[in-house]
Amino acid sequence: MERTRGPFAAVLRRELRRMISRRLYFGVCVVLPLFCVFFMATIFGSGRMENIPVGVVDLDCTAASRTVVRTIESVPTFRVTRHFADEESAREATVRKEIYGYLVVPPRFEVDLQGGRGATLAYYYHYALLSVGSEIRGAFETVLQPFSMTPIVTEAVALGASESTVESFLVPVTSQSHPLYNPGLDYSVYLSQPFFFVLFQVLILLVTVYALGSEIKFRTWEAWLRSADMNIFKAVTGKLLPYTAIFITVGVLANYVLFGLLRIPFSCGFWPLNLSMALFVVATQCLAVFLFSLFPAIGIVISVVSMVGSLGATLSGVTFPVPFMYRPVYYASFLFPVRHFVEISQNLLYGDASFASSWPSVGALLLFLLLPLPVLPHLEKAILSRRYENIE
Known part of the structure; x- marks a missing residue:
């Protein structure tokens, strides 16, 4: 042995x-x-992506557009680092990865919004990095969704309907997200x-x-x-x-x-x-x-x-x-x-x-x-x- x-x-x-x-x-x-x-x-770090650099192209420069921009700036996921005068500059900055996405507020946004003529907010994001792109996309959708219903709700309330009734009509099915094993994402x-x-x-x-x-x-x-x-x-x-x-x-x-x-x-x-x-x-x-x-x-x-x-x-x-x-x-x-x-x-x-x-x-x-x-x-x-x- x-x-x-x-x-x-x-x-x-x-x-x-x-x-x-x-x-x-x-x-x-x-x-x-x-x-x-x-x-x-x-x-x-804290476990979530925060302060991702994004840009804003405000082609309207009205009270409504400034409200949208302030809402974007208040989201922890974003950090608005630059304001661009045109879309081409914002796109070039995204390609160079100086920013990872940008929001475009079109001309006559406030006029179209108040007139109920289908105002459009466009956002673009860098999707070569899947995790960053998915995070930006989700944050943009969450933040901008209320703006899509605002004109209809305002007009319906002015006609006498209650706000809760209008919202239940616009969103008849309410979804709830419950991530298993990682509720805080x-x-x-x-x-x-x-x-x-x-x-x-x-x-x-x-x-x-x-x-x-x-x-x-x-x-x-x-x-x-x-x-x-x-x-x-x-x-x-x-x-x-x-x-x-x-x-x-x-x-x-x-x-x-x-x-x-x-x-x-x-x-x-x-x-x-x-x-x-x-x-x-x-x-x-x-x-x-x-x-x-x-x-x-x-x-x-x-x-x-x-x-x-x-x-x-x-x-x-x-x-x-x-x-x-x-x-x-x-x-x-x-x-x-x-x-x-x-x-x-x-x-x-x-x-x-x-x-x-x-x-x-x-x-x-x-x-x-x-x-x-x-x-x-x-x-x-x-x-x-x-x-x-x-x-x-």
Whole structure:
């Protein structure tokens, strides 16, 4: 039994000494992840988009048009930064992203409004940024809707009808919006946690392949394998165990900051969140080991895992539902641990579901743990052959 434990413990002690001797490891394993936690905890501010720069083109310059402009200026979503003399200038400013939308009050607006001749208020917004465009569109519609009914209500009241009767005739069906799990429409509720782990998986991939590749790059692989008694499995697991412990600790801290200190609402307890996070960390490390075993040159594999991390961020399902993606892309998303982790997290956070209800995603993450086993012999042969020592 001692013979079995000896090589693993030797690799573990050797890696701990390497981590302590170089400040790079402390920076990428501790400082950078903690910065990501702080960044995702503060990036959304109050949780809603506020003070989005917009412009106004007032071609009427009457009391009615000034009332419309003052109403726009009072909306927290907007910040009227510029008043334009014509639509062309406002359009050019929108294209240059100096503003993200503008309102046009046409000539004779007040005259048409009082005469009941169909006064028109036009607004334009930059929709290349979907989240900003959607926010501006919703705010414009909410603010300007009362103005569309004002002439009819005024005329009907003058004829003797009550205001409530006219409004019930104009809007016969009243809609009520009740957003589930996020009633305040707070961006941090549904973006902070998944975005952090999307960034985190990129760090895990890069640190894992660098820790393995540095042995080849600096030609220290002989001491590494000898300490593991020439057992590649013990060499890899013993080397990566300290990083696993650090990453899981950072993940637990991130969950505590997001759901404890920031009080992001969630249905499940901390244990399911942390267990799924630990499984995600190990699965991501196994994916990195698999990729490194295929391309054991640090210069090549860092580029490969950077691409994989970027694709994982796109295919995680945070910004666009995965089931509605193009079918080949949908099937490709199953190759990324972060996609399964996001699905498990959403089931736990919003539905108080158990792991049993997320068994396909949990099973997929468990399969990632077996992914490196078939290619470890290839990694051992590649290291012993010295073919990759001179590849930068």
